[in-house]
Structures are given as structure tokens and as C-alpha cells.
Amino acid sequence: MTDRARIQAEATRLRAVFEAAGAQVVETPILQPAETLLDLYGEDIRARAYVTTDALRGEQMLRPDFTVPVVQMHMAHGADPARYTYSGEVFRRQELNEDRANEYIQVGYEVFDRTDPEAADAEVFALFRDLLAPLPLQAATGDIGILIAAVEGLRTTPARRAALRRHVWRPRRFRALLDRFSGRAAVPPARAALLAAADPFIDAGPELGLRSRTEVAARIAALRADAAEPPLSEHEIAGLDAILATRETLPFALERLRDIAVDLPAISAAVDRLDRRAERLAARGVDVDNLDFEASYGRTQMEYYDGFVFGFTAKGRPDLPPVATGGRYDALTRQLGQGAEIPAVGGVMRPGLMVLLQGGGA
Amino acid sequence: MTVRLGVPSKGRLMDKTFDWFAARGVRLARSADQREYAAQIEGIGGVSLVLVSAGEVPRDLAAGRLHLGVTGTDLVREKLPRWEQQLRELVPMGFGEANLVLAVPRLWVDVDTLDDLDAAAAAFRAQHGWRLRIATKYHRLVRDFLREAGVADYALVDSQGATEGTIRNETAEAIADITSTGDTLRANHLKTLSDGLILRSQATLWQSRTAPMTGADRAALSALLGRIGLS
Numbered sequence: 001m002t003d004r005a006r007i008q009a010e011a012t013r014l015r016a017v018f019e020a021a022g023a024q025v026v027e028t029p030i031l032q033p034a035e036t037l038l039d040l041y042g043e044d045i046r047a048r049a050y051v052t053t054d055a056l057r058g059e060q061m062l063r064p065d066f067t068v069p070v071v072q073m074h075m076a077h078g079a080d081p082a083r084y085t086y087s088g089e090v091f092r093r094q095e096l097n098e099d100r101a102n103e104y105i106q107v108g109y110e111v112f113d114r115t116d117p118e119a120a121d122a123e124v125f126a127l128f129r130d131l132l133a134p135l136p137l138q139a140a141t142g143d144i145g146i147l148i149a150a151v152e153g154l155r156t157t158p159a160r161r162a163a164l165r166r167h168v169w170r171p172r173r174f175r176a177l178l179d180r181f182s183g184r185a186a187v188p189p190a191r192a193a194l195l196a197a198a199d200p201f202i203d204a205g206p207e208l209g210l211r212s213r214t215e216v217a218a219r220i221a222a223l224r225a226d227a228a229e230p231p232l233s234e235h236e237i238a239g240l241d242a243i244l245a246t247r248e249t250l251p252f253a254l255e256r257l258r259d260i261a262v263d264l265p266a267i268s269a270a271v272d273r274l275d276r277r278a279e280r281l282a283a284r285g286v287d288v289d290n291l292d293f294e295a296s297y298g299r300t301q302m303e304y305y306d307g308f309v310f311g312f313t314a315k316g317r318p319d320l321p322p323v324a325t326g327g328r329y330d331a332l333t334r335q336l337g338q339g340a341e342i343p344a345v346g347g348v349m350r351p352g353l354m355v356l357l358q359g360g361g362a
Numbered sequence: 363m364t365v366r367l368g369v370p371s372k373g374r375l376m377d378k379t380f381d382w383f384a385a386r387g388v389r390l391a392r393s394a395d396q397r398e399y400a401a402q403i404e405g406i407g408g409v410s411l412v413l414v415s416a417g418e419v420p421r422d423l424a425a426g427r428l429h430l431g432v433t434g435t436d437l438v439r440e441k442l443p444r445w446e447q448q449l450r451e452l453v454p455m456g457f458g459e460a461n462l463v464l465a466v467p468r469l470w471v472d473v474d475t476l477d478d479l480d481a482a483a484a485a486f487r488a489q490h491g492w493r494l495r496i497a498t499k500y501h502r503l504v505r506d507f508l509r510e511a512g513v514a515d516y517a518l519v520d521s522q523g524a525t526e527g528t529i530r531n532e533t534a535e536a537i538a539d540i541t542s543t544g545d546t547l548r549a550n551h552l553k554t555l556s557d558g559l560i561l562r563s564q565a566t567l568w569q570s571r572t573a574p575m576t577g578a579d580r581a582a583l584s585a586l587l588g589r590i591g592l593s
Binding site for chain 2 (some may be wrong): 044166167180191203204208215218
């Protein structure tokens with residue numbers, strides 16, 4: 001059998017397992033409207049996905065993943081609850097590393113279910129663990145929901161919380177905002193001059209473009225209001241730092257996060273969910289005592305996940321991308337649902353890498 | 363086979379390139395008919411002169427169709443993400459200096475830094491329903507720069523010329539473009555961000571790392587580089 005045939009056969013086998021677990025098989029078009037993906041991920045997606053155009057439909061993207069079209073399909077006419085599986089090529093632009101595939105097969109499993117989100121998290125993770133058990137892989141887990149809960153509970157203005165919430169997935173800007181809101185970073189001279197000016201528009205040019213003078217004035221008012229706010233408290237900043245530094249096996253991580261929750265009670269509900277997830281995982285036979293947990297896991301690569309996240313990587317093969325990844329993306333269903341929303345969790349695996357690790361070539 | 367030297371096919375960049383080589387004792391000359399894109403190099407054997415659009419020099423060097431080429435740093439960085447593996451930078455030539463900068467209307471007195479631009483983009487998107495548009499032809503450089511800085515909620519729109527005019531025409535809210543003196547920006551009521559310098563560029567002589575060479579080519583190349591003081 002050729003490599004490609006072996007990979008296809010493996011993909012078919014995996015999809016059949018997901019089907020047997022109760023998932024409905026779905027297909028999605030390879031060409032996706034670029035606008036939806038750009039609005040979700042921002043311009044960065046252009047560096048990772050192939051964009052093509054025609055005069056009729058404008059920009060189209062070669063499917064960089066299945067999650068967005070599957071969520072759209074579910075939000076448009078899905079049953080509630082629903083489980084889906086799919087298998088097919090995804091395309092990733094590669095400009096720096098020739099060894100990374102720009103086209104490969106993903107097999108996925110997605111659960112849309114309101115009844116017990118932590119049980120659904122455990123269901124997906126346990127299915128993946130069982131399928132991947134024969135391979136020498138290392139599992140890692142995380143939960144972006146804890147950091148998000150901490151940000152949403154900060155005792156400061158809604159504007160500051162929203163600014164931090166918006167940059168949860170961009171660690172550098174998140175840190176810069178924290179430094180500014182806590183008074184650790186000095187106010188830039190131009191900002192200080194602007195806030196002190198009697199007429200901030202004295203050197204302004206003429207009205208030009210769509211961003212109006214009123215919008216500029218509104219932001220100056222917001223900056224003035226923000227300058228009058230007290231800095232974020234040291235203990236809240238320390239709490240955020242402690243969350244971001246949490247990296248233990250799951251039971252120790254839980255203990256640590258319980259300690260942090262004494263100072264940051266806003267994360268208590270998120271930590272309860274983590275606890276409940278640990279129970280559900282244990283009930284499915286996952287060895288939670290030895291399961292790695294890292295609070296900032298997936299923070300830079302997995303932007304639409306807003307709760308549980310997980311990944312399986314090949315031991316001793318740092319050159320390979322993860323063999324499987326997944327997580328919870330409740331907020332994505334809200335963004336694509338036009339008013340509707342549903343708790344959702346899922347994951348994808350790469351049969352090509354699985355075949356490779358089974359010793360079957362590329 | 364000969365060693366192929368690519369130089370910009372028109373305008374100031376071509377004239378300055380000819381002057382630069384002449385000052386080092388190598389005469390480049392166009393054919394008598396100025397409309398014909400043909401030229402020769404005098405006094406050095408085994409080297410042929412090719413007139414190419416400056417924008418195509420990076421690609422031709424990377425593909426090995428040119429051994430040497432003159433073009434701006436901006437075009438190399440924009441078109442070749444792995445330029446260091448494909449090209450060798452031989453010498454900056456001291457002309458064609460230009461900076462790739464982010465510029466916004468002077469009306470935006472609240473925006474001086476990337477931090478401000480990011481906050482303004484978030485507010486703009488909330489107000490207008492679409493991402494703040496930045497017009498440029500340097501998509502890769504601008505995108506990498508803004509990603510590094512953690513700026514979100516912007517869209518790049520393509521502009522291959524008269525980029526400063528896109529704001530007045532309401533097809534963009536901000537621009538990222540090449541400027542040498544800043545005069546065009548000022549004339550169009552724009553200002554640069556204080557931390558918005560994306561790249562300093564100038565005309566540079568590059569060598570391809572991929573172009574095939576015979577023994578005779580190597581000798582010709584080394585004679586040329588010796589003549590211009592680079593051996």
C-alpha cells in the first residue's frame with residue numbers, strides 16, 4: 001500500500017470509531033469564504049492559509065480547518081445535542097519550514113451538548129486517548145477559561161477588562177496592557193501631553209477618512225477617564241501571574257488554583273469546572289494523577305478555544321507538530337450563531353503523523 | 363553560461379545604479395535605443411547585464427536566473443520570507459533610501475503609538491462593523507510587524523500606488539508605505555506613528571545563493587567583485 005492509501009485507510013478507521021461513538025458524518029466544502037475566517041482570526045490567518053480569488057465570489061480560502069464550517073453548519077440547522085465526525089484535507093501555507101506539510105488529512109470529532117459540558121470534555125479526551133494509546137505520545141491539558149475568568153473578575157473598569165479580554169491570546173500585548181493598567185509602565189510622553197492639552201485638536205489636520213473627529217474625541221474622553229482610575233491592585237496582578245505560571249500534574253494544579261482563588265474569587269467557578277472535569281476524566285479511566293496541566297497551554301496557537309484545551313505530541317520528536325489537538329469553543333458558536341449559542345468541544349487528529357509513528361513511512 | 367547581473371530597468375534607481383558602478387570603474391550602458399530593454403557591461407568579460415523591473419529582481423535571484431542583482435531591501439524582505447537562505451547581501455549602495463512606515467491622519471491626535479492604533483482599531487470595529495483598513499503593497503512586512511506588536515482588528519487592503527490617497531477616497535483608514543522625506547505624507551495630512559517604523563530600506567547589491575556557476579563564471583564573478591572592491 002502507498003503512504004497515501006495507508007493514511008486514507010487510517011483516516012477511515014478513525015472516522016468509523018467516532019461514528020460508532022454516536023457522531024454523524026459530515027462533509028464541508030474545501031473553498032471557504034475568506035471574510036468569515038478573516039473576521040474571526042484577523043489578518044494573521046493569511047500567513048497560514050491559502051487565499052485564492054475569482055471575480056464572482058471574491059476571496060476564498062482553502063479550508064485551513066473544519067471547525068468553522070462545522071460550527072456554521074450546526075448553528076444553521078443542527079440537532080441539539082449533536083455529535084459530528086469528518087475526515088479530509090486541510091491546507092496550511094508554509095513559508096519558512098519546508099519540512100512542514102502544506103496539505104494533510106484531519107479527522108475530527110465535535111460535540112455540541114448543553115447537558116454536562118465537563119462530561120463532554122472528558123468524552124472527547126478519552127476517545128482521543130484510546131485511539132492514540134498505541135503510539136508513544138505525551139498528553140498535555142490546559143484551560144484558558146481560568147485566565148479569562150480571572151480577567152473578567154478584575155476589580156477595575158469594564159473598559160480595562162474588555163481590553164485585556166481581547167488580548168488573552170496575544171501574550172505580549174496582554175502584558176503591556178497589564179503593565180499600563182497597574183502603573184508599572186510609565187505613561188508615554190505623547191499620551192501625557194495629549195491628556196494635559198486644553199485643546200487636543202490644536203495641531204490636528206482636517207477631517208479625513210472615515211474615522212471622524214467625534215470618534216477621536218470619544219477616545220480622548222475614554223483615555224482621560226482611564227487616567228483617573230486607580231491602578232490594578234498588586235495582589236490581582238500577582239494572582240494573574242500565579243495562574244499563568246501554573247504547570248503541574250492535574251491534582252497539584254487544582255490545589256494551587258484553589259489557593260489562588262482565595263485571592264481571586266472570580267476564578268472559583270472555573271476551578272470548580274476543572275475539578276468536575278477531573279472527576280469525569282477519572283470516571284472514564286484517565287490517569288488524572290499523572291496528567292499534565294498547564295494554565296497557559298495553547299494560549300498562543302489555539303485562539304478560538306476558551307475553556308478546556310488538550311494536545312498529544314510525539315515523545316522525543318520535537319520536530320513534529322502535535323498529532324492531535326482539541327478544546328472547548330463555546331464563544332465561537334456565539335460568534336457564528338447570530339444570536340444563538342451552544343457549549344461545544346472537539347478535537348482533530350492527523351492520521352498521516354499516526355502512520356509515520358507506527359513506522360509506516362511519511 | 364555567463365554571470366548575469368540584473369539592474370533596475372528605469373528611472374532614478376537605474377541611473378544611480380549606473381553611477382555607482384561607474385564610480386567603481388565598471389561602465390554599464392543601455393543600447394542606443396532607450397526604449398529597448400537591452401544593455402551591456404564594458405570592460406569585464408563573462409558578465410552580462412540584464413534590465414529587470416526592481417520588483418522582479420528578488421524572485422529572479424531566488425530562482426537562480428540572476429547571479430547578482432540590484433534592488434531595495436524592502437522588496438527582498440517583502441517577496442522572500444527565507445531571503446537569508448536564498449540571497450547574500452553584498453553591499454548597501456547608499457541611495458534609494460526609504461522607510462516603510464505606518465501613517466494615520468493627523469486628525470487622529472489620540473494615536474501616537476501601536477498601542478493607540480490597536481485601541482483605535484477595536485473602537486473603530488465596534489463603531490463601523492468592520493476592521494480598520496490599512497492600505498499597503500507590503501502585505502507580508504506589515505502583517506509580520508503588526509503580529510509581532512500584537513495589534514488586532516485591522517485589515518490589509520491592497521494598494522499598488524497613490525496609497526496616501528486611499529484615506530481621502532475612504533477605501534482605507536490608515537496606510538503603510540515607503541517614504542523618503544515624508545513630504546507626500548505631510549501634503550496628504552498624514553503623520554507617522556512614533557514606533558511605526560517597519561523597515562529601513564536602501565538599494566543593495568545582492569548575490570544569489572542558488573544560481574548555478576561554471577568555473578569560468580566563478581572567475582568572471584570574482585573579477586567583477588574585485589573591480590568594485592568586494593573581493
